[in-house]
Amino acid sequence: MYKRSLSSLLVTLHKVPITVRYYSNSAKKHHYDIIISGGGMVGASLACTLGKNTKLSNKKILLLEAGKEKQYNYTDKYSNRVVSLNPATHKLLNDLNAWTHIKNTRFATVKRLQVWDAVSDACITFGDENAIEDISYIVENDLLLDAVSKELKHISNLEVFYNTKAKNYSLPEYKDDMVKITLEDGSTYTCDLLLGCDGFNSQVRKAMQTQYVTWNYDQMGIVATLELSEEIENVIAWQRFLPTGPIAFLPLNRKQSSLVWSNTPEEVKKLVNMSETEFVDAINNAVYRTYQRSDIIETATKAFDNFLRFFNWPVDMSRRYPPKISRIEEGSRAAFPFGFGHATSYICKGVALVGDAAHRVHPLAGQGVNLGFGDIICLNEVLGNAVNCGSSINDLSFLKDYETERQKHNVPTMLAIDGLYRLYNNDFAPIVLLRSLGLQATHAMHPVKDKVIDWASI
């Protein structure tokens, strides 16, 4: 993917300026090859990946994190913040050895995913409970961070500063300028390459002055830890699209699941403030309630179903329902705003954006952090290639490869997620009819379903 011809390599080598920089002792102490600003799931994992990349073993790396070092204390109580990780992210965490710590603590496997529409009969399923292949893995955010942090401690060319907030970034204007970072305590650090992993409100992105396309969704998310009314082989992730937004259950263990419920800000406010018993009733009602249906849509979807059957398409619309919820973990309810954001450039001289700093999506497809992990895999490869070719790690032609490659994947994924949000946030009958027929057709066409799963897995 990033292979270059020998001739272009020679041209690159020829162009590499031999710069000799003289530093005083204190300036040397404050200079790093790479500084990563933001040590959330993406920043910490990026630090771990680059730190373990043998091609970068002579590069000094610094990770700055504004928050304190998070300690994951194992208790029976699950954290209410969990993520669904795709197989590519799982593989990366495995390669970093972080998965060993997760595996030794806890995680859940999703073998089957069922998505269905509340206002029509349309339903789609992916995967099979008895299959060997896993669709995704559910892990608590804090556990993931803890697992990666354990590995960071073994990396000799990496330093981590917790409780350290970058206050100002001064980006290079001229050829040999470096990135200068001023911390809140007034101290300054310089680096050849700054990697902005500071989340969707990224200050690094603002310093780059890149265009940022953004909007807020007219929805917020409410999360909680749910207790199921019966013990089950809990390997199915469920998502029902209601007229007000999707409600999803992600498995945690045989008796518990994690809720992510998107709803209007007014409804979320009510849901957060009602008693826990009322909240449980509201969840069961959202999953089981029969919504009023249009006769035209019913007739059309039934006719389409018969049509698919006539041509022997596999239309097994065996819709099932998750077990009812009996209670929620006390105090586990929390609400989050949802928005869309995309930086038109992920790179500029001496800087690259990674994770939510570059792109933010609605969590209805569980892709947000997975896109960030995809960025990590790509950037790690690109920086390794730059070193292999004798170029500097901030060589824009290599960073451009990173930007191009990731935007090729991120932009269509983000547009598809935004499209899904708009398609389902609508109860106009012709739109409901179209999306129902589309879902039925996709469900019947296994090659199309396989393509969807393949795309979401990388």
Ligand SMILES: Cc1cc2nc3c(=O)[nH]c(=O)nc-3n(C[C@H](O)[C@H](O)[C@H](O)COP(=O)(O)OP(=O)(O)OC[C@H]3O[C@@H](n4cnc5c(N)ncnc54)[C@H](O)[C@@H]3O)c2cc1C
């Ligand atoms: C309800 C909900 C459910 C979700 N579910 C999923 C899911 O199932 N699957 C999925 O893939 N994604 C999911 N996401 C999205 C996912 O949570 C985000 O994509 C992910 O957290 C982004 O990680 P990040 O490290 O890029 O950014 P962040 O998590 O925002 O981390 C940024 C870090 O930078 C630090 N920082 C900020 N400014 C500075 C500074 N100036 N100096 C130093 N440090 C700084 C912050 O302290 C923070 O630690 C979900 C999101 C929500 C809200």
